Amino acid sequence: MVIDIESEVFTHVANALRSQFPGIFVSGEYVTAPTKFPAVTIIEMDNSLYARTKDLEGNENHSVLMYEVNVYSNLASGKKTQCKSIMALVDNKMQEIGFARVGCSPVALPNTDKSIYRMIARYRAVVDRQKRIYKII
Numbered sequence: 001m002v003i004d005i006e007s008e009v010f011t012h013v014a015n016a017l018r019s020q021f022p023g024i025f026v027s028g029e030y031v032t033a034p035t036k037f038p039a040v041t042i043i044e045m046d047n048s049l050y051a052r053t054k055d056l057e058g059n060e061n062h063s064v065l066m067y068e069v070n071v072y073s074n075l076a077s078g079k080k081t082q083c084k085s086i087m088a089l090v091d092n093k094m095q096e097i098g099f100a101r102v103g104c105s106p107v108a109l110p111n112t113d114k115s116i117y118r119m120i121a122r123y124r125a126v127v128d129r130q131k132r133i134y135k136i137i
Helices: 006-020 079-096
Strands: 025-027 039-049 062-073 100-107 117-128 133-135
Touching: 006 025, 006 039, 006 079, 039 079, 062 079, 079 100, 079 117
Parallel strands: 025 039
Antiparallel strands: 039 062, 062 117, 100 117, 117 133
16 A cells, blocks of 8 residues: 555645745646746655565555655746745745755756746655654655
8 A cells, every 4th residue: 555645745835835925836746837937846756665664464654755846936037036935935844744855956947948947856754654754864
């Protein structure tokens, strides 16, 4: 049985974003270039068995999760600042529920003009069958 908390993670972060940044586009699917800005994608990139805790009956007791968050802005002035502000809220909300940030950096969008600024961050944690989250350091 796959341990699945994707909708809980998405809802926790998306609700905070929508509250703090009215009109923000938030999706759980990857988009190469959003049509509405600012935009955030929150994607579960990996959900792997944490083999050390698999029991003799073959039950999966923990999973290692990896989330990728992309933040986009197309402001004529201040797009980097807007992305950083949005990412700061995402980071706070992900850490609040037990995820550890394993990277955060700006990224150039492939095959697009430079009017869009993008930041990417990745988060990891271990989750158990009761949906408790454990930070990986």
